[in-house]
Amino acid sequence: MVTLNELKFLLPEVTLALGAVIVMLAIAAKRNHLLSNILTLAVFGVSFFFLATLPAEDLLVGKLFVIDPTSRFMTGLMLCSAFIITLYSFPYFKIQNETKEEYYILLILATLGSVCMTMSDHFVSFVISLEVLSVSLFGLIGYLKKSTISIEAAIKYLIMAAVATAFILFGFALIYSVTGKMDLMGLSESFSNGQIDNMAVTGLALVIVGFGFKMALTPFHLWTPDIYSAAPSPVAAFVATISKGAAFIFLMRLFYSTGGLEHFGVWITFVLVATASMFIGNWLGLRQQNLKRLLAYSSISHLGYLMVGFLAVSHAGIKASVFYLVIYFTSILAAFGMITYLTGKKGEPTMVEDYRGLFWTKPWLAAFFTLVMLSLAGIPLTAGFMGKFYLLTAGMAYGSLFLLIVLVVSTTIGLYYYLRVVAVMLSRSEAQIGEHIGSNSFVLKAVFAVLFVLILWMGVYPNTFFSLLGM
């Protein structure tokens, strides 16, 4: 049974769940966009406060959830990201001709699902969290229901997510049929007792497929560009960061605790998937003219890099991956923030060409975006480099030289399209970017300033963040 004391550790999640109800009730009482937005911000803030005041001890709540440094850190990261996405959402939805308030309920629920996923220690809690996340995401992706492309994207995601869940469930079922266990702790015992037979490996393989869909690893990546380009930018940012991060953390828990990576077939599958993701992600971006699709390919390759940390089966590997997630979250949020910032009544500036000459009309904004692009490309002095450095170190310590070379070569390929965006901003043009929501949004500018400092800070002096990670 769960005691009251243990429940205290779940306060951040309880706050989120209650918060969704509160926002719903507030809508029933008075329908007001600003009010819903502020309530949502408050929910995330309070939840973060509870998280920060948790006693620093590791604990298993029931058999379902585990509280450890990783889950604590990831919860904090996700709450911060959700907070930023909420800030993006207000000006973005303000100009949309749509009922806006319910969006925030879905946002809170999706965050709840992701947070619970990172702390799941049991198949059941994982699957429920996953469904909370996925169902909310259908709504979020198709939220602008007057745009048909948005509806199409939502249906696409619905089908993909359902298929992925089916794979995962079937995999879980096979593993359960062999071991009779559903909690990771129990599984690690069973597997270390040598119960890893073909049935269990098949189960793991099916789980890999499911997670491949969720994290958009090649060859399960095909949905990503469509969803990214059709979803509203704040939602796309959510899909790219929080939902992928959550899936990654559980994947890591599952394979690290079962020791599935010691099985050669599983190992080589992951190596192939990682290699393919790095190359395909960077390759397909080369000729891409649509910035949101470009970011989609970029995120495919970044998840590939992340697998290098995952495959360096070690404590350093976990740390490196989590640190990379921080950097990836920051950079991708900044990139989608940029698109949000320049959104106008006519729509989002999705094409790379829309940014032509930005350096000469809005130097600060262009400098910020340049920094973000360089961070995604992994140039020193930016956060992206430190993340890659850490991954490389973890990989080198493990001795997976092949993956390191792949990482380096594919990074260089990808550099081409990041630089192309910078070069377009640098080239001269008479055309001015039209009316956009960022120009009179002080909040967005403040968020950008914070992200700007964060990216540089993590790139130059990351000690603070290492100590947050508990190194």
Place this chain on the structure above:
Amino acid sequence: MILVTLLAILMGGGILAWVAGTYNKTASRWISLVALLIDLGITAGIWMNGVTGTTAAEGADWITSVKYDWIPNFGMTFHLAMDGISLVMTSLTFFLGAIAVLVSWKSIEKNVGFFHFNILWLLAGITGVFLAMDMMLFYFFWEIMLIPMYFVMVIWGHKISRYAGWKFFLFTQISGLMMLISIIGLFIYHGVQTGSYTFNYFDLLASVPGGPVAFWLMAGFLLAFFVKLPALPFHSWLPDAYTESPSAGSIIIAALMSKTAAYGLIRFVLPLFPEPAHDFAVPALMLGVVSILYGAKLAYAQRNLKRLIAFSSFSHMGFILIGVFSFNMLALQGVMMQMVAHGLSIAALFIISEFIYERIGTLDLLEMGGFWRSMSNMGGFTLVFVMASLGLPGLANFVAEFMILAGAWQFDVLMAVLATLGLIVSVTYSLRILQKVFHQNASVKAGELNDLNIREWVVMGCLTIAIIWLGLFPQEVVKVAQPAFDRMGNNMHQNKSGEIGMNDTNLELMQRRNIENIENGGTAW
């Protein structure tokens, strides 16, 4: 502390110049010039008097150093130190940096503030490379050079500068990342061997790797340095990058950035990998020889003045490769001289091409000719640097190349002989510059040209004095760098076999005699 000041002046000056540039273009130019002159003054002070009040923890042959914690989790330190080699190279950086600012005084009119910001940060990156004594810090500075250089190239460059910028960036980036893998490999290897995980250069020197691991670790470093130098198979970015950059960019990339690679070979490859470097000597010498001859051939075939100069630079870089991999003191001193001399002469040639371009708006050699009549002063200066480029005794390049060849002779006679052929072919393309531009039939454009103005006189005058002074008194540079070379020789001697023979007293005697000969005006034994 003084080393941090050097960097801070450049970086602070860069930001100041950017801000000032939005109000007043000239202010931004003056700020950059003053920042560089202050730094030059500081290094000149060190040159004259040494540093007072600070002692270097690294050893007596280190002039000054500074060390802070940076990322203790990974054993990274913010460790800068200056020895004779660094002193010479940083002085050269500030001198040529100031020249580059002077040259762009009139030709850069758009976004002047941002331009000077980039130039100063670029120079800060180069200075950092010459001072960093922590492998990660070195890598950081190595990469910091890239972004401002890319901006300078793309924004203020010529017609196809975007293409050139990409090519330059991709080449240097992938080779840089390979070096990063090597650096991390070295870090892990050293950690596993000794139990202390550190990126500090001096700690890493204490136990150098051996065996096949060492070779592959060295390969990463070599790749980065060969691309930046550039050496033979990796040179295809060079003509585009050198040609499409604005003149300040060409000067910095040819005269300074390529020297960071030469410096890296001396500072890191030789001491950290003595054994594999020695094994790699013959292929490296061959690359050097082929670079010299092939580069000369390419230079001769060019129609575009800047491309011609670019390939001549590529050709001269072959000498550096030969000098580094000849493993003796004389050749190393020659490399030191070559870094300075080639820096000065190639900068001067690019400046001349810029002056011509400003006047006639083209770099096509076929549209030039007969310029001596209207621009005899420029012709005179060109003559000096063309002669320097072809290795006329009395000028710095001759001393450098002579020392390198004399050193190489003791290591591998055949290669030395082949490399010496380079001196002959360099005459052909160098004289071709002078002939095509200043003599021959007068071209259409020859009539209405202005000769050098005062600013241009100052620039060319400084360079000419420098190159003649170094040609007559090369000992001034060699003397400063000598303690550093002695230490390297000793280290290598301790670490590995005597066959490298860096401490051979006969050799030292011989090279002393050579230099005395040269100083006394004798051209050879």
